[in-house]
Amino acid sequence: MRRDIFQAISDPTRRGIITLIAMQAMTPNAIAENFNTTRQAVSKHLRILTECEIVKQEQQGREIFYSLEIEKMKEIDKWLTQFREIWETRFNQLDKVLSTMSADRQAIKEQKK
Amino acid sequence: MRRDIFQAISDPTRRGIITLIAMQAMTPNAIAENFNTTRQAVSKHLRILTECEIVKQEQQGREIFYSLEIEKMKEIDKWLTQFREIWETRFNQLDKVLSTMSADRQAIKEQKK
DNA sequence: TAATTATGAAACCAATCAGTTGCAAATATA
């Protein structure tokens, strides 16, 4: 049962939970109200998210408030870096192509004169 | 069997394939050599990645070259935006706290004089 | 033409998954 953040975010309900508690801590009951599923199912998702350390708990009496461990989200961002480099390079290359085209057109214009 | 990109990247082998073909197109056989699994299993992964439009094929004779559809990766980046906003805000807040602390220390210093 | 190579697809399997129902423990309230 070795879980990682990529498996954690693969489920749409879990992504929903992550988004929901990103701004404010919430109890399992309150979270479950937002989804078309049972409280127990949400509880299981929370366990998975806790195991992955995407979520942290804070007990207050008999209630437990769950909130997002935002730092963990950076791991996805980190993995994306390699691809971001590629699409930025392509963009720069396109930029280069466009300016070259522009220069060429200018040259043609000059030639016509 | 409705698949999305988050499910596609949840499997470590698929993430490996994505990284592998990010820079250059490769055939299924060549890809499979890089993983401790059969060619057929890789073929199945490629089918999933193709269904999600993360990967594109180009037939050359009896060989098929698979390459990354980098634009699709931006969808993950887009989803991350909401969290990036949070961690950047927190960073700015920390920045504010630090400068306030600095000002306080300065005030204490001044008081001591 | 016959053999080889590259590939996808089908059938099957064990493991895992997301969900449900039922229950126990702890806390709060009447």
Place this chain on the structure above:
DNA sequence: TATATTTGCAACTGATTGGTTTCATAATTA
């Protein structure tokens, strides 16, 4: 103290997953 509320956990279920083996098809090469 008795009852209600909040929660996690265990047992079960049907669906899905990632993998293997086997086979069919198409293109290349001897």
